[in-house]
Amino acid sequence: MKPLIVMPDAVAVIADYLRSELGGVPVMSRVPNPRPRRFVQVSRVGGTARTVVSDAPMLDIHAWDETDADAADLIAMCRALIAALRGVTGGVTVYGSAEVGGPQWLPDPDSSQPRYALAVQVHMRGRVLER
Template sequence: MFANAQALINAYIRESTGIAKVVTTVPKDRPSRFVRTVRTGGFMRDSVTDVARLTFECWNDGADEPPGVSAKVAAERDAQMVREASLELPGRLLGDGIKIHRTTEVAGPSDSPDPDSTIPRYVLTHEVHVRAPYRKAS
């Protein structure tokens, strides 16, 4: 059985970027800054590798930014931090020793303002190759 790629990657993104809210659903009470990770597909490469296609949506309304930094610039910066963190995943062990083999960028950060709130949002998609947990044969 494969690990939950969203949960593993969210914990890593939270730790490596310092963005406190990295979630799988949009919070009812939206924070000023957050990232939502959505599994938008993927495939089983082989019996031990799950390729999870993950789309990261990075919202930032600029409320916590210093004067002169626009919300749009802040959202794009957050997307670039998530991008960098994701691309640094290969070779890392996450959770209970789950190895990440590879990360492939499918789509880089793109400007995609939230249609409901009009808050600046940047979106990017990566495929993350996640190895199944190692199990000793009995």
């Protein structure tokens, strides 16, 4: 019987990594209510299996903060951290990442709060499902 390969939850892996590196900045997969003054959202917007044992999810990273400059700084930090990520994080092997869309000014339409967004594709290894 051919082994089943289960791909990791890329949102959880990247959100946990950013949370551990951003020194107390909330990082989540949904916009919370109430909103913190500063936070990062990670969501999967696509991607495909790269090989039979690896995935290449496309992720949107959004960073909100109190000022335009602070939101730009926060997305720049996320960008640098993701670009530097190689090796094992949260038990998942990450081979690297590619920027799909660089940081862009994207003010929040609901709150008018300053927000920047970034799109990345992260190459990560799956795991064999024990059956």
